Amino acid sequence: MHTAGVTSLKTNGTFFPPLIQKNNYKTEEIQVMQNTVSKLLDTSTTSKKPGMLLGHIQSGKTRSFLGSMGLGFDNGFDVVIILTKNSNALVKQTFERVESEFTECIEEDELAIYDIMKMPVKLRKFELKKKLVIVLKKEKKNMQRLERLLFDMYPDLTARKMLFIDDEADFASVAYDNVKDKNIIDLKVIAGQIDQIRARLENAAYLQVTATPYSLYLQPDDMTTHEHKAFQPKRPAFTELVPVHDKYVGGEMYFEKSKEEAHMASYLYHEIQEEELEILRKSDKRKVKVNHLLHGERYEGIRSALIHFIVGSKIRNIQQQKEGERLEKYAFIMHTITTKAAHQWQEEVMLHMEEQLRDAMEKEDPIFDQVIRTAYQDFARSQRKDMYFPAFDEVLSDVRDALIEEELLIEIVNSEQDVDHLLDKSGELKLRTPLNFFIGGQILDRGITIKNLIGFYYGRNPQKFQQDTVLQHSRMYGARPLADMAVTRFYTTRRIYDVMEQMHEFDTELRRAFESGANSGEVTFIQKDSDNTILPCNPNKILLSSVQMLKPGKRMLPSGFQTIAKSYLEREMKKIDKHVATMKQTAKAIHPKDDRCFLVEKEKVQNLLEMIYQTYVFKEGYEWDLETFGAVMNYLSEDTDTNRKGHVWVVLRQNRNMARIRKSTGRFEDAPDTKQDELKIAQNLARIIPSLILIRQNGAEEQGWRGGAFYWPVLVTPEETKTTVFAGKGVKER
Structure with a gap:
């Protein structure tokens, strides 16, 4: 197949056709993959001027870059180096996703995939002749390992056609002056290491995959003092836009549709108070009266979050049962701070709240019926008209059963060492029970996939984060069935919500300017x-x-x-x-x-x-x-x-x-x-x-x-x- 102005590609090779069959790629997705590979073959790309695969947050970018990778293997690329964010969990998820997508090729000895931390001591010539995929996180020591692997252990690889894929790229190729943030300093070092490695390779291409390209598109080539107010988005060597699938839910739902009267999105956001966040950030039993968690106004937000999560999950299970579908397990994320001490305190508070809820149920305290009914009535307003909505007594009965059978799991997710315990076989966060309430740390920042999310409690300070980080933290975006959206709720302070709305608008307008060529592709600062x-x-x-x-x-x-x-x-x-x-x-x-x-x-x-x-x-x-x-x-x-x-x-x-x-x-x-x-x-x-x-x-x-x-x-x-x-x-x- 030939695309005008670019290299003609082989599309009936060993690697790409099985991916098309397995993933049912749409025509527009295949076109993006073909354009990407053609441009990688035709254009000189580096970490400073990369090819760019630009998608929305949680919108199927991995699907697109894996397709591009398979097509690349059929058109001359021999080795792919996948750089992930600095997370063992994300390395594992990426490794298992690649392994799953290319199972047939691996079994036929056409391809081998390695985690750089778990590579065999000595690869034989037979193994080195295969197409190779090496997955590593962007970390200084790992980059040193890659350098030794390519130039000391297996120097013959350096003559083969190589593709670097920088997944979830953000700061990696941006030069900052007067940098104080340690993470950004580390990323500058890593970017330098990537450049050094690539400079020693005979034939290498560089592709960045991201949803948050501002650190690239908004940087002028000259990083000295700026005399002009308009900056052209010109740093990437080329950009391909990942098509958005029909199940994608993004900022439009949370910040635009939410303003439409009676739209299901208008019920998504629940405001929490700054005082509540402070209570949950540091253990203080003088401020938190554990016997008042079901009554106290100071805990209204987190109490609503937990109970809405339980009730919403049970409503969906009843609907699934009526439709003869499999009963899904559901997840909720609470992400307010990164310290382990805070997570332990939050877990303690939530366990007390679960215990009080169960005690109220057993004692037939009217508060139990009251809090369940409040959540039920809220969901009744946001239900789709074409969906069956169960009676209150049916939901109440299932909530009782869920508490009796201990279907609710409140779990801290902040340990890189426990990654094998946390992830399932597909590399996604494991849902052990029907109701999984995750109290999050750094591991939730890094793009780990979590199925069936219907609740988000977010409290990180947006004044300290870049746009991409804040939006990724909350995990709000991605493939979401509308039936699940009807019972989804998002909890944060008004200040944070307003910041996120501004970020959504920022994102939307920059994309519009880039895609449409508005203002001659310039953005004024x-x-x-x-x-x-x-x-x-x-x-x-x-x-x-x-x-x-x-x-x-x-x-x-x-x-x-x-x-x-x-x-x-x-x-x-x-x-x-x-x-x-x-x-x-x-x-x-x-x-x-x-x-x-x-x-x-x-x-x-x-x-x-x-x-x-x-x-x-x-x-x-x-x-x-x-x-x-x-x-x-x-x-x-x-x-x-x-x-x-x-x-x-x-x-x-x-x-x-x-x-x-x-x-x-x-x-x-x-x-x-x-x-x-x-x-x-x-x-x-x-x-x-x-x-x-x-x-x-x-x-x-x-x-x-x-x-x-x-x-x-x-x-x-x-x-x-x-x-x-x-x-x-x-x-x-x-």
Whole structure:
């Protein structure tokens, strides 16, 4: 078969056809594999300028690179070196996956696969003539072993055509200045070792496989001081995009569909409090009253997580039984901190909670029925209409049986030494019982596959992690049946959820810019300096948890706030109403068809926003970053050469009655604007400068407010906005 402009490939060889038959690859997947191998054969690739196989997190990248590997064997490659993340468990999983995929070729003595830590002392010529796969984790000593293997023990291998596959690549080929993080320092050393090995090889190619390519695409080739604000994604020698399969669940479900009223995704997220995370991070029996775990408000999040997990699993088992399907085992991950002492404390808390749940059941304490019913009713709201949903008594009976038969296993997963105990024959995390509650450590960071995940309790500090790490930690993404999603719940603080939502948006927009060629394939990086000057920003130093991703038509607004006391609010609103009236009277332009839309100087709008800010009270995790909000508005209003420069369209609406909290989900309202009215108008006006929707809410007490009117602003970015990463809170130093 021939692809235009690239090498013609042999597709009917020994290795590739069995993979197609075994995996039922789709046409678009095969095309990506063919393109990848063709480009590896035609293009010079190195760890600094690799070929790139780019997919989504947990979206089938391994499937794609194994197919590419098999096709590569049929087209001249003899040796494949697979570099995994620094995890024994991931090495084992990768080894067993390759062994499973190429079983026939191994049995026919066409291929041999080795874990570099378990290789035979002396390979014979017969063995060396086979196609070879060597799996090793990216660790300094392992790289030294590889160097000895290739150049000292079996130097004949260096003349054979070799392919390095860097799986779950992240920092490995990025050069950082002033690095302080030990892990990044180690990765720099490893990248150097890879380069040294490759430089001594006669014929080697380099392929990176990742879902988080920012460390590559966002780096300019010149790592010196940057004078320009736009960086072209040009470091990879080529990029092939892994097709997303139809069962994939990613950020769209958690952060976009979740905003749709009554959509099953709108019930996924359950907020937990920062105080609860602190309680679970360090053993303190003065703060944790083990006899109050089923009642205490301080443990509401983790209690809900455990009980929802049990109830959701039983609902799915009942549904499977009714459909004549096999009853699945299910998993839950709790990941808040890496220390073993914290994991032991969390295990102790969860075991106490299980014990109290069982005691309440045996004593027929009403609290047992109450907590099970609460979870059941929550799942009833998120059920698919085409699915059978069991009666409460049936679910309650199965939950009782599960507790009596000890179907719940609460297990710590943080020991590399216990990897053989932790993984099943396929290299996935072993599900020993019907209900597996895993308390996670480092091993859960590293891409280990876990089947049938329907619960996530996440509490790692996103301020300290890169984007790829945070999203991988929570293990939220991957192949998920929609029936399982109906009983899936995600627990984290609002602060972390907002960070992850920003990261999802960051990911989506960078992919869109890359795939579509938007902005000529460029992404703009800017920051606000201390004197309010907008400056170019080095993408190396951006703290990803503090960025705003600007794109055409984006809405920015405060949410989760309460108004100040009514008596004070009424006094402030008189000033604000007067300011709004003055803005309209002195407006540069009034919309000809709607006099509630008027064009004003950005300084007047900024003054208005500061006045509105004084009428709000904020709950922790819901603060409104007015400084960034204003800086973004200022930047967007100035980013034009037209006579609209320095102005903002204001779209005024009054006499609205939006509730503070949505009844359907219990979440704070974040859409006070009406799509077919003011939002549509604001988006039409915001062509080259931003619009500010200004909604005057009546603020009735029955709507959850304090009985006084207030203004709710929504900023809408212009249609001509280029994909921009705005580091409103500055940058971090490495």
